[in-house]
Amino acid sequence: xxxxxxxxxxxxxxxxxxxxxxxxxxxxxxxxxxxxxxxxxxxxxxxxxxxxxxxxxxxxxxxxxxxxxxxxxxxxxxxxxxxxxxxxxxxxxxxxxxxxxxxxxxxxxxxxxxxxxxxxxxxxxxxxxxxxxxxxxxxxxxxxxxxxxxxxxxxxxxxxxxxxxx
Numbered sequence: 001x002x003x004x005x006x007x008x009x010x011x012x013x014x015x016x017x018x019x020x021x022x023x024x025x026x027x028x029x030x031x032x033x034x035x036x037x038x039x040x041x042x043x044x045x046x047x048x049x050x051x052x053x054x055x056x057x058x059x060x061x062x063x064x065x066x067x068x069x070x071x072x073x074x075x076x077x078x079x080x081x082x083x084x085x086x087x088x089x090x091x092x093x094x095x096x097x098x099x100x101x102x103x104x105x106x107x108x109x110x111x112x113x114x115x116x117x118x119x120x121x122x123x124x125x126x127x128x129x130x131x132x133x134x135x136x137x138x139x140x141x142x143x144x145x146x147x148x149x150x151x152x153x154x155x156x157x158x159x160x161x162x163x164x165x166x
Contacts, residue, residue, distance in 0.1 A: 005052040066091035071114045
């Protein structure tokens with residue numbers, strides 16, 4: 001698998017050059033390290049092996065990076081949900097946001113990382129875990145309609161939001 005990835009990298013980079021199986025041979029190539037051409041072949045083979053490792057090995061899933069954010073002040077619930085979906089696809093590629101498991105993750109993070117007033121409203125609902133994401137978005141959107149343009153809310157430190165004093 002690593003050799004195939006290395007040969008594919010070579011082929012992609014050097015269309016007109018020698019084929020990749022000459023640069024990453026399956027049998028001992030008998031390259032002389034004292035000869036400049038043999039030395040160059042060894043260095044290219046080593047580089048292709050390292051790049052083949054990087055290409056062939058699956059990347060880890062980073063859930064912390066995907067969900068380590070809060071809803072922004074000017075962000076609507078719809079934008080917040082779309083940003084969560086995008087992060088989930090980009091960083092946490094092991095779970096599709098459209099599957100049942102992905103929906104459960106999105107619901108949980110949508111509720112727990114939203115603004116505190118929206119979060120409290122959604123958590124007070126009976127059986128909030130069984131509701132659909134569209135229900136959350138519409139309920140949260142009703143709550144956020146009272147937000148003035150420009151996100152002029154101020155946090156008093158206890159999670160309650162109020163308009164700034166004039």
